[in-house]
Amino acid sequence: MITRGFDTIAAISSAPGEGAIGIVRLSGDDALAIADKVYKLGQKKLSTQDSHTIHYGHIVDPKDGQEIDEVMVSVMREPKTFTREDIVEINTHGGIVATNRVLELVLREGATLAEPGEFTKRAFINGRIDLTQAEAVMDLIRAKTDRSMDLAVKQLDGKLSNLIENLRQDILNTLAQVEVNIDYPEYDDVEEMTLKLLGEKTTIIKDRIDGLLSTAKQGKILRDGISTAIVGRPNVGKSSLLNALLREEKAIVTDIEGTTRDTVEEYINIRGVPLKLVDTAGIRDTEDVVERIGVERSKKALMEAELVLLLLNQSEALTAGDRELLSLTQDHKRIIIMNKIDLPSQLLKESLLEWVEEDEIIATSMMTQEGIDALEEKIADYFFSGQSGEKDATYVSNARHIDLLQKASQSLDEVRNGIDMGMPVDLIQIDFTRAWEILGEIIGENAPDELLTQLFSQFCLGK
Numbered sequence: 001m002i003t004r005g006f007d008t009i010a011a012i013s014s015a016p017g018e019g020a021i022g023i024v025r026l027s028g029d030d031a032l033a034i035a036d037k038v039y040k041l042g043q044k045k046l047s048t049q050d051s052h053t054i055h056y057g058h059i060v061d062p063k064d065g066q067e068i069d070e071v072m073v074s075v076m077r078e079p080k081t082f083t084r085e086d087i088v089e090i091n092t093h094g095g096i097v098a099t100n101r102v103l104e105l106v107l108r109e110g111a112t113l114a115e116p117g118e119f120t121k122r123a124f125i126n127g128r129i130d131l132t133q134a135e136a137v138m139d140l141i142r143a144k145t146d147r148s149m150d151l152a153v154k155q156l157d158g159k160l161s162n163l164i165e166n167l168r169q170d171i172l173n174t175l176a177q178v179e180v181n182i183d184y185p186e187y188d189d190v191e192e193m194t195l196k197l198l199g200e201k202t203t204i205i206k207d208r209i210d211g212l213l214s215t216a217k218q219g220k221i222l223r224d225g226i227s228t229a230i231v232g233r234p235n236v237g238k239s240s241l242l243n244a245l246l247r248e249e250k251a252i253v254t255d256i257e258g259t260t261r262d263t264v265e266e267y268i269n270i271r272g273v274p275l276k277l278v279d280t281a282g283i284r285d286t287e288d289v290v291e292r293i294g295v296e297r298s299k300k301a302l303m304e305a306e307l308v309l310l311l312l313n314q315s316e317a318l319t320a321g322d323r324e325l326l327s328l329t330q331d332h333k334r335i336i337i338m339n340k341i342d343l344p345s346q347l348l349k350e351s352l353l354e355w356v357e358e359d360e361i362i363a364t365s366m367m368t369q370e371g372i373d374a375l376e377e378k379i380a381d382y383f384f385s386g387q388s389g390e391k392d393a394t395y396v397s398n399a400r401h402i403d404l405l406q407k408a409s410q411s412l413d414e415v416r417n418g419i420d421m422g423m424p425v426d427l428i429q430i431d432f433t434r435a436w437e438i439l440g441e442i443i444g445e446n447a448p449d450e451l452l453t454q455l456f457s458q459f460c461l462g463k
């Protein structure tokens, strides 16, 4: 894909399906020439228009003169464009047929169908953005909460890139200083001085890398959300809890056991902590085929969850089913919710302490909303212990970045070991340089084709 280089690509850049306006985007040297072939408004030519202007007209099939759509066409000339190539955006009437027909026409007239992410890939290859910014484009599209969106926008702005660039510059400056020392060994203690310099810089740079790595756990949470399963036997109030947290009657609530048949997923923001919340079918043995499949899905959601909200009905005594769930979730990060405290109590907190830690328990009523606030606080505390207010911090959230930062940190450990073991400077320099190279991989320097293909193939078509 990368070697194809500079042909002119085209794709539908708006969401598939019906919409008010659809966008067919072209990028490359022939974008304007191709657009001219299909655009019609009197004698007007798009190729003679100023950059960053928009034009009313029609898309007409040059073969038979048939009018395809009434459009607005944006003309953007390189280099100040998304891809750093000439870009034409044809704004069609939204709808599957109009956008598809315009796309087919420009493909017939010389454009090549863009691969997923190819526009963004060109922005990267042409040097407008680095790899972390390209990855941020995808994160931005996928973001499900305000916090994950904020995180992606910062990365798109180059916040992470700048940090990485600065670290690399520091390493480079140090290496240059080491070279100078080696080239001019006028003094007897030059070796000692050089090792001292390397040692100090290694500590400073490694501290900064480790500092970034320490944000990884929270970064991942902010980006992906915490997968949270609401589980419990039938009728304990799981769907009522989902609705209470969403503040919306999303899931069906009835007094019939087995109301929820399938898992229901929602993204929500609880005090800055994004959750992927899954309401599940009440877990019990059942003859009902559909419900049984639902129960299997509940167990799967439970197993995959990072956080389990286990509901008990405190107006009933603990059942065998409750005990099974208590033991099944033992090794999970969990909150035990004693629900229905508006009803007379049959289940004492004290009797639960045999099974669970006191601070795992919280009491609620979905009828009176009592305890919802405390629950939200507990969830936020679990993951942020009061730090969720740090809006301006840079978080690393991407597994690829985390992996490379760890490797860079390890190379610096090697540098430190080398110094401690009295290794020669030129060997120590190798590990120091290695850290510089690894940091370069984060921003996509010398990125191998396979990596780019793999990364950009995860993008949407037309992006």
Ligand SMILES: Nc1nc2c(c(=O)[nH]1)N(C=O)[C@@H](CNc1ccc(C(=O)N[C@@H](CCC(=O)O)C(=O)O)cc1)CN2
Binding pocket: 079, 080, 081, 082, 089, 128
């Ligand atoms: N119609 C339309 N809307 C869109 C996009 C698009 O491609 N087309 N975008 C697609 O994702 C996003 C906007 N992202 C963009 C990022 C950079 C440039 C750009 O032209 N950058 C140049 C020039 C900046 C300037 O004029 O100062 C540059 O960085 O050199 C354009 C769009 C969201 N909205």
Ligand SMILES: Nc1nc2c(ncn2[C@@H]2O[C@H](COP(=O)(O)OP(=O)(O)OP(=O)(O)O)[C@@H](O)[C@H]2O)c(=O)[nH]1
Binding pocket: 232, 233, 234, 235, 236, 237, 238, 239, 240, 241, 252, 253, 254, 255, 256, 257, 258, 259, 260, 261, 280, 281, 282, 283, 339, 340, 341, 342, 343, 364, 365, 366, 367, 368
């Ligand atoms: N009194 C009282 N009733 C509640 C409370 N929470 C839920 N309920 C009621 O309990 C019944 C079951 O609630 P659901 O939210 O459907 O329970 P569920 O756990 O999702 O049930 P299944 O999906 O069937 O497993 C409904 O009639 C709710 O109105 C509560 O705190 N107090």
Ligand SMILES: [K+]
Binding pocket: 234, 235, 253, 254, 255, 256, 257, 258, 259, 260
């Ligand atoms: K129910």
Ligand SMILES: [Mg+2]
Binding pocket: 238, 239, 240, 251, 252, 259, 260, 279, 280, 281, 282
């Ligand atoms: Mg339910």
